[in-house]
Amino acid sequence: MLAYQKGDARAFAELVARHEKPLWNFLRRFTSDPTSAEDLLQETFMRVVKSAASYQPSARFRTWLYTIARNLCTDHARGRVHRKAQSLDATSQRDSDAPRMTETVSGADPGGEQRTLARELGVQLERALAALPALQREVFVMREVLDLPFAEIALAVDASEATVKSRMRYALERMRLELAGVHEPAVEAREPNEVES
Amino acid sequence: MSEEQFREQLVDYLYGELDGAQRAAFEKELEAPERRAELEAMRATLRTARTGLAALDEEPPARLRGAILDAERASRNVIALKPWYRRAGTITPMLAAAAALTFAVLAPRRDEQPRLEPQPRLEQAPPPLPAAPAVVPPADDAPAESKGKLEARGTSARERHVEAPAEKEREARPPLRAPRPAEARKSAAADERADDFGGGFAAPPAGWGSGGGALGRGAARERALDKAEPEAAEESVASAPPPRAAAPASPSHSMASEQAGGPAKRSQVVSKPGAELASGRDAGQQRAPDELVQRAREHASAHRWSEAVLAYRELLQRFPKDERAASWRSELGSASRALTAVPLVP
Numbered sequence: 001m002l003a004y005q006k007g008d009a010r011a012f013a014e015l016v017a018r019h020e021k022p023l024w025n026f027l028r029r030f031t032s033d034p035t036s037a038e039d040l041l042q043e044t045f046m047r048v049v050k051s052a053a054s055y056q057p058s059a060r061f062r063t064w065l066y067t068i069a070r071n072l073c074t075d076h077a078r079g080r081v082h083r084k085a086q087s088l089d090a091t092s093q094r095d096s097d098a099p100r101m102t103e104t105v106s107g108a109d110p111g112g113e114q115r116t117l118a119r120e121l122g123v124q125l126e127r128a129l130a131a132l133p134a135l136q137r138e139v140f141v142m143r144e145v146l147d148l149p150f151a152e153i154a155l156a157v158d159a160s161e162a163t164v165k166s167r168m169r170y171a172l173e174r175m176r177l178e179l180a181g182v183h184e185p186a187v188e189a190r191e192p193n194e195v196e197s
Numbered sequence: 198m199s200e201e202q203f204r205e206q207l208v209d210y211l212y213g214e215l216d217g218a219q220r221a222a223f224e225k226e227l228e229a230p231e232r233r234a235e236l237e238a239m240r241a242t243l244r245t246a247r248t249g250l251a252a253l254d255e256e257p258p259a260r261l262r263g264a265i266l267d268a269e270r271a272s273r274n275v276i277a278l279k280p281w282y283r284r285a286g287t288i289t290p291m292l293a294a295a296a297a298l299t300f301a302v303l304a305p306r307r308d309e310q311p312r313l314e315p316q317p318r319l320e321q322a323p324p325p326l327p328a329a330p331a332v333v334p335p336a337d338d339a340p341a342e343s344k345g346k347l348e349a350r351g352t353s354a355r356e357r358h359v360e361a362p363a364e365k366e367r368e369a370r371p372p373l374r375a376p377r378p379a380e381a382r383k384s385a386a387a388d389e390r391a392d393d394f395g396g397g398f399a400a401p402p403a404g405w406g407s408g409g410g411a412l413g414r415g416a417a418r419e420r421a422l423d424k425a426e427p428e429a430a431e432e433s434v435a436s437a438p439p440p441r442a443a444a445p446a447s448p449s450h451s452m453a454s455e456q457a458g459g460p461a462k463r464s465q466v467v468s469k470p471g472a473e474l475a476s477g478r479d480a481g482q483q484r485a486p487d488e489l490v491q492r493a494r495e496h497a498s499a500h501r502w503s504e505a506v507l508a509y510r511e512l513l514q515r516f517p518k519d520e521r522a523a524s525w526r527s528e529l530g531s532a533s534r535a536l537t538a539v540p541l542v543p
Binding site for chain 2: 024025038039042043076119125166169175
């Protein structure tokens with residue numbers, strides 16, 4: 001970012017290449033709407049461009065970047081509430097109307113069934129995420145999708161670390177209810193307590 | 198450890214954020230089966246969520262990166278520009294428009310003012326000077342005060358004129374005489390030279406338009422004023438061709454043409470630049486999209502969101518099939534959101 005601030009245009013391309021994917025997944029999990037996620041991704045980077053001159057390296061760049069993205073998401077969600085546009089239920093409805101992966105994946109593919117289960121689990125997870133209050137959802141997604149430590153999340157959402165952890169706990173409890181009974185495919189997943197150790 | 202304390206530390210334990218002593222204390226609590234069950238339930242939830250997130254993990258659309266980099270490039274160009282009020286390309290047309298507007302507003306007033314008659318040329322005798330108001334000198338028996346006043350005054354031109362009798366003034370002027378043939382030739386040649394240089398230093402008499410390089414524009418303005426239509430005046434000012442091309446050959450030529458053609462001729466002279474202006478407007482309407490894009494992005498970079506939104510909308514209306522339309526649509530979306538967004542405090 002400092003290189004870009006000094007006028008190195010290639011540095012911006014490097015920033016985009018490095019942060020585009022995690023940011024995209026964060027936005028996709030946060031908004032559940034690909035079109036909005038596209039707009040928000042572009043807008044996030046445009047805010048970086050516009051704020052480049054005044055950027056102060058007081059925190060990590062990614063924290064700053066995700067703060068911008070998070071604020072845009074919040075504004076976007078607020079706008080959606082005011083406009084009474086697509087509701088979260090509508091998203092779920094759209095997903096339920098969509099053809100199931102079981103109908104589209106060829107049975108000849110040996111890993112197909114596993115992937116289908118994983119995909120269905122993904123759909124369930126999207127619903128569970130959509131059911132979370134925004135404050136809990138952003139903490140959960142930042143932690144699990146962006147892999148940010150709680151301290152950085154606290155900076156990004158402008159709350160204390162204890163508050164962030166508390167939101168995470170509520171999010172997990174809510175997810176536990178939402179995902180109850182969901183069959184988990186045998187996909188390698190990290191052990192929760194092995195994350196930081 | 199209370200239930201609340203246990204729940205508070207559960208997340209820390211799951212993410213390995215407890216130090217050694219805290220961890221040992223927490224694991225001691227896990228000997229209780231209900232607490233152990235709660236921990237396992239959370240672990241399972243987290244594991245399931247991670248599996249789902251891994252299934253949902255996706256790459257952003259490939260075109261997005263290009264659009265972002267394009268937008269960055271465009272905004273870099275815009276940011277590099279000077280502020281709008283310092284841009285020569287912006288200030289010049291603005292000044293021209295302001296001048297035209299001022300002129301259009303002031304033109305009728307100017308018409309109301311008495312116009313000076315053109316001074317006679319060589320072959321015409323000067324009209325008799327207006328009779329100066331007679332000033333009665335103070336009588337000898339008048340109070341000395343008023344006498345002194347009159348004597349003390351007389352520094353201004355007006356008062357000097359009042360004091361001077363008309364006869365004296367006439368005597369002071371050089372006598373008019375018929376020009377000798379050689380002088381007449383010289384004068385004509387001087388007129389021609391003056392015309393060759395767009396008027397040069399041979400300023401035309403008052404009431405014939407301004408002298409020098411502005412002669413053409415002055416004459417055009419006068420013709421427009423004769424039409425008594427501010428719009429026509431504005432048109433003729435805005436579209437006045439370079440002085441040399443449009444300037445009448447000489448004041449006498451101009452007078453001759455006025456005498457010969459009259460108002461009909463004048464309107465022809467005005468209508469020609471008007472037609473050029475109309476064609477210029479058409480050209481303006483067919484501006485390239487780049488110009489509109491730049492304008493829209495300038496607005497956006499200056500956070501003039503409503504103007505940016507209007508500009509992008511105009512752009513998309515006029516060039517909906519342009520290959521960059523998707524990018525513009527996206528920028529329009531961003532500007533629209535920014536219009537209603539709460540200011541960012543990162």
